[in-house]
Amino acid sequence: MDAQKVTLRRMTPSEYDAATEHREAETARELSKFMPQEPARERARQGTARFLPDGLDTAGHHLVVAENGSGEVVGNAWIGPDPRQASGTTSSAWLYDINVFPPFRRRGYGSAILAAAEELVAREGRTSLNLNVVGDNEGAIALYRRNGYGVSSMYLSKSVRR
Numbered sequence: 001m002d003a004q005k006v007t008l009r010r011m012t013p014s015e016y017d018a019a020t021e022h023r024e025a026e027t028a029r030e031l032s033k034f035m036p037q038e039p040a041r042e043r044a045r046q047g048t049a050r051f052l053p054d055g056l057d058t059a060g061h062h063l064v065v066a067e068n069g070s071g072e073v074v075g076n077a078w079i080g081p082d083p084r085q086a087s088g089t090t091s092s093a094w095l096y097d098i099n100v101f102p103p104f105r106r107r108g109y110g111s112a113i114l115a116a117a118e119e120l121v122a123r124e125g126r127t128s129l130n131l132n133v134v135g136d137n138e139g140a141i142a143l144y145r146r147n148g149y150g151v152s153s154m155y156l157s158k159s160v161r162r
Contacts, residue, residue: 004108006066006074008116015065016056019076020048023097030134034159051080051096061096062120066113074109075100079117082130093121095131110143 011019024044031040052058061080065073078096085092095117100109121129130152133140 004112006112008064011063074104092128093126114147
């Protein structure tokens with residue numbers, strides 16, 4: 001398969017709304033493995049409010065869609081400051097979310113979006129792009145490994161019940 005190329009552009013307000021709805025639903029789905037559905041949805045909404053207080057216009061955050069060479073929107077991403085760094089430190093960026101739309105999956109667009117995100121943060125003078133991935137998301141883990149990402153920390157959990 002030939003390597004795909006994408007161009008990133010700022011989301012429109014309607015694209016932002018759709019991406020936020022999708023991201024919050026996915027977050028709630030993951031959280032509902034550990035808590036009831038409604039608190040999981042509320043926590044997902046709180047995360048958006050915390051990290052994107054001004055929505056699409058939140059300073060320092062890039063909320064982008066990826067277009068292929070034919071101008072089709074193949075996915076989206078949210079790239080911003082690394083939440084683990086002290087305010088004002090800019091050596092690393094954080095990939096908060098990446099999404100390849102279903103008709104374009106398994107065609108190299110995930111790697112293309114990652115490459116475009118890496119170029120974006122490098123142009124800003126950042127030296128790394130970090131992310132978090134849910135441990136059972138084998139497809140995402142494989143994508144990141146194929147693109148040179150390695151484990152920098154690991155959080156493990158086990159449910160215990162009486």
